[in-house]
Amino acid sequence: MSAIRNYSVVTAAYWGFTLSDGALRMLVLLHFHALGYSPLELATLFLLYEVMGMVTNLIGGWVGSRLGLNFTLYLGLALQVCALMLLSLLDPLWTKDFSVLYVLLVQGLAGVAKDFTKMSAKSALKLIVPPEEEGGKEGTLFKWVALLTGSKNTLKGIGFFLGGFLLSLVGYAHSLYLMAAVLAGVLILCPLVLPAGFGQLKSKVKFTALLSKSRDINILSAARLFLFGARDVWFVVGLPLFLYDIAGFSFTATGTLMAAWVIGYGFVQAAAPGILRGNQDPRGLFWVILLALIPFAMAVLEVTPLDFTIVVLAGLALFGVIFAVNSALHSYLILKYSERDHVALNVGFYYMANAAGRLVGTILSGLSYQWGGITACLITSGIMLVVAAFFTLFLPGPAKVLSS
Numbered sequence: 001m002s003a004i005r006n007y008s009v010v011t012a013a014y015w016g017f018t019l020s021d022g023a024l025r026m027l028v029l030l031h032f033h034a035l036g037y038s039p040l041e042l043a044t045l046f047l048l049y050e051v052m053g054m055v056t057n058l059i060g061g062w063v064g065s066r067l068g069l070n071f072t073l074y075l076g077l078a079l080q081v082c083a084l085m086l087l088s089l090l091d092p093l094w095t096k097d098f099s100v101l102y103v104l105l106v107q108g109l110a111g112v113a114k115d116f117t118k119m120s121a122k123s124a125l126k127l128i129v130p131p132e133e134e135g136g137k138e139g140t141l142f143k144w145v146a147l148l149t150g151s152k153n154t155l156k157g158i159g160f161f162l163g164g165f166l167l168s169l170v171g172y173a174h175s176l177y178l179m180a181a182v183l184a185g186v187l188i189l190c191p192l193v194l195p196a197g198f199g200q201l202k203s204k205v206k207f208t209a210l211l212s213k214s215r216d217i218n219i220l221s222a223a224r225l226f227l228f229g230a231r232d233v234w235f236v237v238g239l240p241l242f243l244y245d246i247a248g249f250s251f252t253a254t255g256t257l258m259a260a261w262v263i264g265y266g267f268v269q270a271a272a273p274g275i276l277r278g279n280q281d282p283r284g285l286f287w288v289i290l291l292a293l294i295p296f297a298m299a300v301l302e303v304t305p306l307d308f309t310i311v312v313l314a315g316l317a318l319f320g321v322i323f324a325v326n327s328a329l330h331s332y333l334i335l336k337y338s339e340r341d342h343v344a345l346n347v348g349f350y351y352m353a354n355a356a357g358r359l360v361g362t363i364l365s366g367l368s369y370q371w372g373g374i375t376a377c378l379i380t381s382g383i384m385l386v387v388a389a390f391f392t393l394f395l396p397g398p399a400k401v402l403s404s
Contacts, residue, residue, distance in 0.1 A: 005193070009190060009193045010069065010070075010073055010120055010121050011121055011148060011151075012186075013073055013077060013117070013121075013186055013187075013190050014073075014117055014118065014120070014121035014152065015151065015152065015155050016182065016183060016186040017076065017077060017080060017113075017114070017117045017183065017186070018152050018155045018156045018159060019155050019156075019158060019159045019162065019179075019182075020080060020084065020159065020179045020182070020183050021080070021110070021114055021156065021159060022155070022156035022157065022158070022159020022160045022162070022163065022259075022262070023159040023160070023162040023163035023166065023175070023179060024083075024084065024087075024110065024159075024163065024176075024179070025046075025159075025160070025163065026159070026160045026161075026162075026163030026164050026167075026240075026254075026255045026258065027163040027164075027166065027167055027172065027175055027176070028045060028046075028087070028103065028107070029042060029045075029237075029240055030163070030164060030167055030240070030244070030251050030254065030255070031167060031172050032045060032103070033240075033241065033244065034251075037096075037100075038370065039237050039238075039241055039365075039366045039369045039370045040366040040367060040370050041100060041366075042237050042241075042366060043236070043237050043362050043363055043365055043366025043367070044100060044104065044366070045100065045103050045104060045107060046107055046236065046362050047104065047359065047362065047363065048104045048105065048107055048108030048111065049107040049108060049110055049111035049114075050111060050355050050356075050358045050359030050362055051108065051111070051355075051359060052108040052109070052111035052112045052115075053111040053112075053114060053115045053351075053352075053355030053358070053359075054352045054355040054356050054359065055112075055352075056111065056112045056114075056115040056116055056119075056355075057115045057119060057348045057349070057350075057351040057352035057354070057355055058348060058349065058352045059348070060072055060115060060116050060119040060348045063116075069119075069120040069123055070120075070190075070191075072116045072117075072119060072120045073116070073117060073120040073121075073190065074187065074190065074191065075113075075116050076112075076113045076114065076115075076116030076117030076118075076120065077113070077117060077183060077186060077187040077190070078113075078187060079109055079110070079112055079113035079116070080110060080113035080114070080117070080183055081180050081183050081184050081187065082109060083106050083107070083109040083110040083113060084110075084176045084177075084179050084180035084183070085176070085177075085180050086106045086109070087103065087106050087176055088172075088173045088176040088177060088180075090102065090103065090172075090173075111355075115351060115355065118351060119347055119348050119351060121148065121152075122148070122331070122335075122347050122351070123347045123348075143273050145328070145331045145332045145335060146269055146270050146271070146272045146273050146328045146331075146332070147270050149266075149269045149270075149327065149328055149331050150266040150267060150268070150269035150270025150271070150272075150324075150328070151266060151270060152266065153262050153263075153265050153266030153269060153324075154262070154263045154266030154267060154270075155266070156262050156266070157258070157259040157260065157261065157262025157263035157264075157265070157266060158259055158263060159259070160255050160256075160258040160259035160262060161255050161256050161258075161259030161260075162255075162259075163175070163255055164251045164252045164253075164254055164255015164256065164258075164259075165252055165255060165256075166178065167251055167255075168250075168251050168252045214337065216337045216395065216396055217334065217337050217338070217346055217349065217350065219391055219394050219395055220330065220333055220334060220337065220350065220395060221349060221350050221352075221353035221354075222353065222391045223288075223330070223388050223391035223392050223395070224330050224350060224353050224354050224357060225353040225354070225356050225357035225360070226357060226384045226385065226387045226388035226391065227288065227323075227326060227327070227330070227357065227384075227385070227388045228327075228354050228357035228358050228361065229356075229357035229358065229360040229361035229364070229384050230291075230292075230295075230357075230361065230380075230381040230382070230384035230385045230388065231319075231323055231361065231381070232357070232358050232361025232362055232365060233360075233361040233364045233365045233368060233377055233380045233381045233384060234295065234365060234368075234374065234377035234378055234380075234381050235361075235365070236358075236361060236362050236365045237362070237365040237366045237369055238365050238368065238369040238373075238374050238377035239258070239312075239316070239374070239377075240254055240258065241369060242312065242369075242373070242374040243257060243258075246309070246373075246374075247309045247312075257313075261316055261317070261320050262320075264317070264320055264321075265320040265321075265323065265324045266324070268320065268321050268324035268325065268328075269324040269325075269327060269328040270328075272324065272325050272328035272329065273328075275325055276325065276329065283329075283333075283392050283393075283395040283396070284325070284326050284329040284330070284392060285389065285392045285393065287322055287325050287326050287329070288326055288385060288388050288389045288392050289389050290322050291319065291322040291323055291326060291385055292382050292385035292386050292388075292389060293382075294315055294318055294319045294322065294382075295315070295319070295378040295379065295381040295382040295385070296378070296379070296382040297315070298311055298312065298315040298378050299375050299378040299379050299382070302375050312374065333395070334346060334347060334350045335347070361384075364377075364380050365377060368380050
């Protein structure tokens, strides 16, 4: 019971963090777009966020194994509070170059915060599910992974809405003050419940273990990189700017639509075990191939008489459903492939690849949109999904996954 309580506390803290992270992303994107920043400049604001996410995920598992998952959780929350307060100090009198550099650096701090917190929550799950209950796609582990991942993305979607709503309601700086205050409250409450050393290994983990991964984990991480790069190449910069500039959506409407997409995507993730029940391909090859067809089809439909805004919105909904199934299956497989004593290290490495995909996707989102609008973003997304499908071919087949 204490293990479940500990995980519940970690998860609740992760939920609180996720709300602030989603709101911050939308707040920064829309605020700086209104100031006249180009798509490529907007993408630049998030580069260090993704780079530091890669670094943090690589070392975060090692730190959590040595010092405890509660330590990495508290560190992530504290750094996010600092990042929010630092962003509130932005002065409109600063030059554009200095403002970009300042936001870039602070977003890097937010990237460290996000991935310390994520690694803590995701790794804790492996520790509380008894080995005999992990099972295959019908087992407890997949159900808990799907529930955590789905609920996290639902809250991130609500955060997108909050970002757009707060920007319209109270403005940039006051939105940041409010989010920092709420997150500071979460940080104060956590140590009152969570015991010291949660998730800490008795034996010291060598730093060289960071890169000692199995073939299965390496292949899964590569597939994850291209999967998330394909999402972000049109979702991070291209889609919000298309909605605001071309479709004529307001700040609040843009934030609301992005929020609805992520919320719906989260519900589908939580339902993934039921969707995949009886499916004999736990690698998800069928699902990633199906996903690749969607952005290509949307790009083709642009040259037809159909209203392209409706095409984008319909394609966005379908993409979200199929992407959610792929993402939930990946999140289950990384835990399934991992030994219990090395789960934090493996989860950290896997989410480093996830962050690398977001980094590549963010850069390509700004470049593609500036070069050819949302259509260029969609074509690039489809190409990346074809590569993700190629790596998925080399993952273990059903027998090994379900019996391991």
